[in-house]
Amino acid sequence: MAEAHQAVAFQFTVTPDGIDLQLCHEALRQIYLSGLHSWKKRFVRFKNGVMTGVYPGSPSGLLVVVVSYMSSTKYAQIDPGLGLFAKLGKHLPVSTYMSEETQRVVGGVLVSTGLWVSVIFVMRSVLKSLLSWHGWMHARHGSVSMSTRIWMLLVKLFSGRKPMLYSFQSSLPRLPVPPVKDTMKRYLESVRPLMDDDKYKRMEALAKDFEKNLGPRLQWYLKLKSWWASNYVSDWWEEYIYLRGRGPIMVNSNYYAMDFLYVFPTHRQAARAGNGIHSIMLYRRRLDRAQIKPIFLLEDRVPLCSAQWERMFNTSRVPGEESDTLQHVNESKHIAVYHKGRFYKVYMFYDGRLLLPREIEQQMERILADTSEPQPGEQYLAALTAGDRIPWAKARAEYFSKGKNKQSLDAVEKAAFFVTLDDTDQHYDPDDPVHSLDSYAKSLLHGKCHDRWFDKSFNFIVFKNGTMGLNAEHSWADAPIVGHLWEYVLSQDPVNLGYNEDGHCKGKPHPNLPGPQRLQWEVSEDCQTVISSSLKVAQALADDVDCHIIPFNKFGKGLIKRCRTSPDAFIQIALQLAHFRDKGKFCLTYEASMTRLFREGRTETVRSCTNETCAFVRSMMRDETVSREERLRLLKDAAEKHQNLYRLAMTGCGIDRHLFCLYLVSKYLGEDSEFLKEVLFEPWRLSTSQTPLQQVDLFNLKEHPELVTSGGGFGPVADDGYGVSYIILGEDLINFHISSKRSSPETDSHRFGSNIKQAMTDMLDLFQLNDKKAKK
Structure with a gap:
């Protein structure tokens, strides 16, 4: 059934008459198409990099500037090089190899290009200054003041045309560092309703002491970082809040997204997986080509930062003993699939193109039809990603650093994303809405603790009855980014892609499509002991979670x-x-707000x-x-x-990201602050x-x-x-x-x-x- 189909490009035999080469034309054709696909992607990335790099200008704008400048200088009889080549000729033999006319052309191109670059720089600077103004947020809902209208007009004027996903990155302002005095005032105001008079007076004294003594010194270092780094919070937030956590990320960090509430497009598990996986791959293609539009606020005038999209696919969290890291590869042509304790590698491209939904369904059907048993230790292997991080990091270094285990682990970690073909039924049941939704939520949040690869950027989960959902790792991005992908997937299925009357994906199976590749593992008894220990920790955590969903x-x-x-x-x-x-x-109380009005912004807390x-x-x-x-x-x-x-x-x-960074600086400096300790460890x-x-x-x-x-x-x-x-x-x-x-x-x-x-x-x-x- 689902075994590796190894295509051999050529064979040779030695005969008395010489060497007889037997070329496999189909294999060579696939190699050619694969290389062509890779070069196309490289070209698209290069083109998008150029378009984003010169935004709000454009290459066509450069052509207009060069032609206009050359035309005007030709009729005005002005040296477009402004004497540049005459000056260069004194030091370098440049002008001696050029005719006077060539010098005029080259000089005009150089000067007009410099003019074009200067205009782009000015437009970016002005746009960044405009986007630093947030007065529009304080207007009453439904009303727009005259100053805001003028500001919106200026933003539109300096924003350029047809922006791509990353076009505004260099024009976004940096996240400002609030004054310590303001943060102390807002913090004390936020805790006043939670403290009696005595506790509040004590905290007020600690805050005033911090504001007067240690605070200004720590603030100086934060100011320095804010001038140097793109964002003074985000890298520390990712490292210390997410990657340095040593407890399980399952339940504690990962989050989930659900399917339609009332619609059940098909009850065929493989078909739903076919449309879902195809839709996700279409989204990745749009992302690679920067065809996803930037997210805007206020009538499509105020852009939000798009940096978090960069690691959506081909990304995995790699465990470490002290801190995890995020591993991201630029290209991945396969996905990893889990079903009933077995892992598979499924290629998403054939004949130089993305597999169609029915072809992906065909691959999923082969996996579902596989009756082979899991290899020793394979069934519960993914529990390593659900338990504590240190045992997983040690096990990865000891048991998965060479041989079959390394190759199979690479196939999982470098996959575009992870897919679980779940063997349970989950859906909204009108006759039992409470229990059905609660069970559905718990399954997406933690499953059986060994049937999700919690380290992947996201897991796409398809249940036995055709319901689907996502489980996402949190360190690489926040929920709105994953939500944007999920909205696209749901909009494609069932409206745009759809199903046949019998519930299959539209189209026909491919007669020559190589099957999925079963991943091979050699899990020793010592490693199985570590897996069992991680599974025990994860199951205790999962059993303790009480979920409840309310469609209000x-x-x-x-x-x-x-x-x-x-x-x-x-x-x-x-x-x-x-x-x-x-x-x-x-x-x-913590309410998550976003700071994506600023470059590389993530979240802030609303108390x-x-x-x-x-x-x-x-x-x-x-x-x-x-x-x-x-x-x-x-x-x-x-x-x-x-x-x-x-x-x-x-x-x-806001209050909390500023206090968090002040606390980190105090630790780097070896300074203890009783005020910051109490603030940062409040539950x-x-x-x-x-x-x-x-x-x-x-x-x-x-x-x-x-x-x-x-x-x-x-x-x-x-x-x-x-x-x-x-x-x-x-x-x-x-x-x-x-x-x-x-x-x-x-x-x-x-x-x-x-x-x-x-x-x-x-x-x-x-x-x-x-x-x-x-x-x-």
């Missing part, structure tokens, strides 16, 4: 906007109310438990002692405060994140409301806390993904879910929309 369809952003309130602020305040009802107290939010929550807990009007006023104050904090985080004026007992729907034009939810995704989620950050992810879909649906640990007596994901639904409903009732509608 009572109302959505449509009604919330009628309340003239930000949907995100509304949901965040509802989470605070739900948490207080759940635990009877407030807690330090959404504020004085204003707490005041509103307390008013809701006092029965009838507080009037509806007063509660409504407090709610609007809390929403406005939240929006201001979100704007500050997006514009580089986030409520960690939240919104998954944005970025490519709205791909899904017409008004005409096809069934084409809604379930969104995605992540594991709890604190042992006694909650992880909450939510996605706003259309006008009438919000999906919540809640996670916690069963071992904590303080948490219960289902209980918290009930509190969220009640909080959302209670808050909407304050606006009395039904009464207003009846009066009209």
